[in-house]
Amino acid sequence: MSWLGLPAAIRKAVILTILLVIWEAVTRLGDVSPLLFPSASIVLAAFGRSLVNGELPGYAAQSLQVLLAGMAIGSVLALVLTTLAVTTRVGAELLETLTSMFNPLPAIALMPLALLWFGLGVKSLIFVIVHSVLWPMSLNTYTGFVTVPRTLMSVGQNFGLTGWRFVAGILLPAAFPYILSGVKIGWAFAWRTIIAAEMVFGVSGSQGGIGWFIYQNRFEMNTDLVFAGLLTVILIGLLVENLFFRWLERKTVLRWGMSAAR
Amino acid sequence: MSSLLSVRDVTISYPTESGLFTAVEGVSFSIGEGEKFVILGPSGCGKSTLLKAVGGFIAPSRGVIELEGRPVSRPGPDRVVVFQEFDQLLPWRTVMGNVVYPLRVARRMAEGSAREAATRHLDMVGLTKFAATYPHQLSGGMKQRVAIARSLALDPKMLLMDEPFASLDALTRRKMQDDLLMIWQATRKTILFVTHSIEEAVVLGDRVLILSAGPGRVRRILDNPAAGHRETEAVMKIQRDVQEILGR
Numbered sequence: 013m014s015w016l017g018l019p020a021a022i023r024k025a026v027i028l029t030i031l032l033v034i035w036e037a038v039t040r041l042g043d044v045s046p047l048l049f050p051s052a053s054i055v056l057a058a059f060g061r062s063l064v065n066g067e068l069p070g071y072a073a074q075s076l077q078v079l080l081a082g083m084a085i086g087s088v089l090a091l092v093l094t095t096l097a098v099t100t101r102v103g104a105e106l107l108e109t110l111t112s113m114f115n116p117l118p119a120i121a122l123m124p125l126a127l128l129w130f131g132l133g134v135k136s137l138i139f140v141i142v143h144s145v146l147w148p149m150s151l152n153t154y155t156g157f158v159t160v161p162r163t164l165m166s167v168g169q170n171f172g173l174t175g176w177r178f179v180a181g182i183l184l185p186a187a188f189p190y191i192l193s194g195v196k197i198g199w200a201f202a203w204r205t206i207i208a209a210e211m212v213f214g215v216s217g218s219q220g221g222i223g224w225f226i227y228q229n230r231f232e233m234n235t236d237l238v239f240a241g242l243l244t245v246i247l248i249g250l251l252v253e254n255l256f257f258r259w260l261e262r263k264t265v266l267r268w269g270m271s272a273a274r
Numbered sequence: 275m276s277s278l279l280s281v282r283d284v285t286i287s288y289p290t291e292s293g294l295f296t297a298v299e300g301v302s303f304s305i306g307e308g309e310k311f312v313i314l315g316p317s318g319c320g321k322s323t324l325l326k327a328v329g330g331f332i333a334p335s336r337g338v339i340e341l342e343g344r345p346v347s348r349p350g351p352d353r354v355v356v357f358q359e360f361d362q363l364l365p366w367r368t369v370m371g372n373v374v375y376p377l378r379v380a381r382r383m384a385e386g387s388a389r390e391a392a393t394r395h396l397d398m399v400g401l402t403k404f405a406a407t408y409p410h411q412l413s414g415g416m417k418q419r420v421a422i423a424r425s426l427a428l429d430p431k432m433l434l435m436d437e438p439f440a441s442l443d444a445l446t447r448r449k450m451q452d453d454l455l456m457i458w459q460a461t462r463k464t465i466l467f468v469t470h471s472i473e474e475a476v477v478l479g480d481r482v483l484i485l486s487a488g489p490g491r492v493r494r495i496l497d498n499p500a501a502g503h504r505e506t507e508a509v510m511k512i513q514r515d516v517q518e519i520l521g522r
Contacts, residue, residue, distance in 0.1 A: 028372045163359040166331060169349040171380045181379060266363045270411025 015223070054237065058236035059243055068225070068244050074223040076248070078134055079206050082141025083198060090149040096151075098157045108152060111147045119205040120146035123212050137209050139223075144205040146199035152197065154171025157183060189265045192259040196257050203252070207245055275276040278464055279328065279432060280304040284337035286323055287489075291378060297323040297519070301337075303483055305432070306321050310463040310501065312479030315491045315517065320490030329355050329464060334491045341431060351380035354425035358437040360417045363424075364411040369396065378430060395423040396402035398457060411476050417444040426461065435467045439474070451477050455502055472520070474501060484519050494519050 015023065031120040032052045036271035038044070039051035046054055093110075097104030119140040126136035160183055184191070212222025226241035263270055281303050287296040297320035304309045313321045326332045328339055331348040339346045341353065349355075356362075361371050373392035377383045383391070389497050399419040409417055418438050426432055439447045451474060458465060469475050475482045478503050484493040496516065500508040 161359070161361050163357050163362045164364070166349070166355065166357070167362050167364075169331065170329070170351065170353075170355055171376045173348050173379060177379065182364075183374075185364070188366070264366070268408055270365050 028178070030164040043139045047233055047235050054236050054241065055239040056094045058234075059240035062237060062240055068222075068240065071222045071225040072244055072248060075206055075210065075223065078137050078221065078270065079141055079202050081134075081194075082206075083145050083177050083202055084143045085138065085193075086149060086198065086202075089146050090153055093146075093150045094153045094157060097154050102205075104154075109152060111151050114143065115151070119201070119231045120208045123209055127212075137206065140205055140209050141202050143204075144201040147198040148201060149191075152194025156187030156194075160186040174267035182273075189270045192257075192260065192265060196253070199252060199257075200249075203245075203249055258260060277304040278307045278309075278342060279466070280338075280340045281324075281328070282338050282340075284334045285322070285508065286320065286327055286332060288332075296489040299502055300486070301485075301490065301492055303341060303492065303495060305464060305466060308477055309397045310458060310465045310467065310480045312467045312469060312475045312482045313485060314479075314482050315476040315485030315490060316487050317470055321470075321485050322436055323465060324485075325355070325434050325468045325492065326432055328432075330433050331351055338473045340401055346475070351428050352431045354428050354430040354432075355434045355436060356418070356421045356438045358424050358440050360414050360441065362421050363417055365409050367408075367422050368405065369401060369407050369409065369412070371476040372409065373427050374418055375485065376424060376428055391427050392423075393465075395427040395476050396420075398426065398460070399453070413446075418442065418450065421451075422457070426457070427478060430463075432464045432466060435465060437469055440469070440471075447474075454478065470483065472513055472516050476509055476516065477502070477504060480507065482516065484516060 036052040039046075039049055050058075057111055059068070073151075093103075093107050097107040098104070120141055122140050123136070126139045129223075130136040130139055163180055164186050168178050171181075173181050206221065207223040210221035211227045222241055226238050226245075228243065229235075229237040275346075281301060284301045285296065286295050290297070296517045303311075313324060315321045322333060327334050328346065330346045330353065333347075337502060346353070363369075364375065367375055370389070370392055374385075375387045377388035378385070381388075382469060392406070393402065396405060399422055401416060401419055401423065404412065404416065408422070412420070421438070422433075437452045442450060454465075455478065457463075467475075467478055469478075471515060476498060478501065479498050482496045482498050484496065485491070486493050496512070496519075498512055500506065500512050503509050
C-alpha cells in the first residue's frame with residue numbers, strides 16, 4: 013500500500029513515532045546530559061508520574077479555570093461592545109478604534125501594568141486574558157452581525173419578531189459562524205497568554221498554573237518535568253482545537269452549510 | 275369579490291446620494307379576496323418596492339395601503355413574503371424546522387400542531403421526504419418550495435411573491451408556476467405576485483397591473499381571462515396586448 017493510501021491518522025502516528033525514536037536515539041547515543049535534554053522515555057515517564065500523582069492535572073485545571081473566567085468576562089464585554097457597535101454609529105467607530113489600537117498589543121506586555129493595578133494574583137491573570145480575547149472576539153462578532161443577509165432580516169421581521177426575540181431567533185444564529193471563529197481565535201490567544209503570564213508569576217512564586225509548574229521545575233532543574241509540562245500545554249491545545257472545536261463545527265456550521273467567509 | 279387590499283395614490287421616494295429618488299408615483303389598485311394579482315414591469319420600475327410597501331417593510335411617502343380597511347404599518351405574518359433570494363430559509367434549521375419555527379413564534383402554536391400543519395404544507399409542495407434535510411442540501415427550486423410551504427402554513431391573509439422564480443432555470447420555473455396554480459386551486463389564497471416576465475404574468479394573474487418605469491406609474495390594469503392556460507389563442511392575444519402596452 014502506498015503512503016498516501018494510508019489513513020491520515022495512521023500517517024501522523026507513524027511520523028510521530030519516528031520523531032520519538034530519533035529523539036530517544038540522539039539523547040542516548042549522543043551522550044546529552046538529561047539535565048539539559050532528557051530522552052523521550054524519561055520525559056514520558058515523568059509525564060506519567062505527575063499525571064498519576066495529580067500534580068499536572070491539578071495545575072492544568074487551575075490554568076483552565078482562570079482562562080475560562082477570563083474568556084467569560086471577555087465574551088460579555090465583547091457582546092456589550094458589539095451591541096453598541098451595531099446599534100450606534102459612535103459605537104462602531106469606538107470598536108474600530110479600540111480594536112486597531114489594542115489588537116497588535118500582545119497581552120503579556122500588559123502584565124507589568126496588571127501587577128501594578130491588581131497585584132500578584134488571579135485578578136492580574138484574568139486581566140491579561142480578557143485583553144487577549146476581547147478584541148478578536150468583538151471584531152468577529154461585529155463582522156458576523158453586519159454581514160447577516162438582508163433577506164434573513166426581512167424574514168425575521170415578517171414573522172413579527174422584534175427586540176430580543178429577533179436577536180435570538182435570527183441575528184445570533186446567522187452570525188454564529190463568525191462568533192464561533194472569534195471564540196476559536198480567542199481561545200488560541202488566551203491559552204498562549206496564560207502560560208506566558210503564569211511564568212511572570214513564577215518569578216515571584218505565588219500562584220500555580222501550568223506555566224508556573226514549568227517555570228518552577230526549571231528552577232529546580234527537573235528538566236524532565238519541564239518537558240512534561242510543555243507536553244501538557246501541547247496536548248490541551250490539540251484537544252481543544254482539534255477535538256472540541258472540530259466537534260462543535262460538525263454539529264453546527266458544517267451541518268448547516270454555513271461558514272465564515274474569512 | 276370584496277376588496278382585501280387597497281392601495282390608494284401611493285408614492286414612494288427615498289433619499290439617495292444623488293438626491294431624492296422616486297420609485298413609484300401615484301399608484302392605486304385594489305385586490306379582491308382569493309385573487310391572483312400580478313404586478314408586471316421592467317426591472318427598476320419600482321414593482322418590488324411596491325410589494326415591500328404592502329409587506330410593511332417600507333412606508334409610503336404619500337398615500338395609504340390598507341388591508342381589510344386597516345392601514346399597513348409594519349411587517350407581519352398576515353402578509354408573508356416569498357423572496358427571490360434562495361437564502362430566505364434559515365440555514366440552521368431543517369426543512370421541517372423552517373416551517374415549524376414561524377408557526378411557533380408568529381402563531382404561538384404548540385409543537386404538535388405546528389408539526390402537523392408543517393407536514394401538511396410540505397406535502398402540498400411535495401417535499402415531505404426532505405423534512406429532515408438542511409436547506410444547503412436543496413436545489414434552488416426546492417428552497418423556493420419550502421419558502422412557499424412556510425408562507426402558506428402561516429395562513430396569511432395574503433401571499434406576497436417577489437419574483438420568487440426569477441433565479442430558477444426555465445424548466446423548473448415553468449413547473450413551479452404550474453404547481454403554484456394548483457396550490458392556489460386548493461387554497462384560494464390571495465396572491466400578489468411581482469414579475470418582469472410577460473409569460474409568467476399572463477399564466478398566473480387573474481389581473482395584471484402594468485407598471486411603467488422611472489418612476490413607476492400604473493399604465494393599465496388588465497383583466498386576464500387566459501389565466502391558468504399556456505399557448506392558447508387567448509394567451510397569445512393577451513401577451514401581445516401586454517407587449518404593446520409595455521412598448522408604448
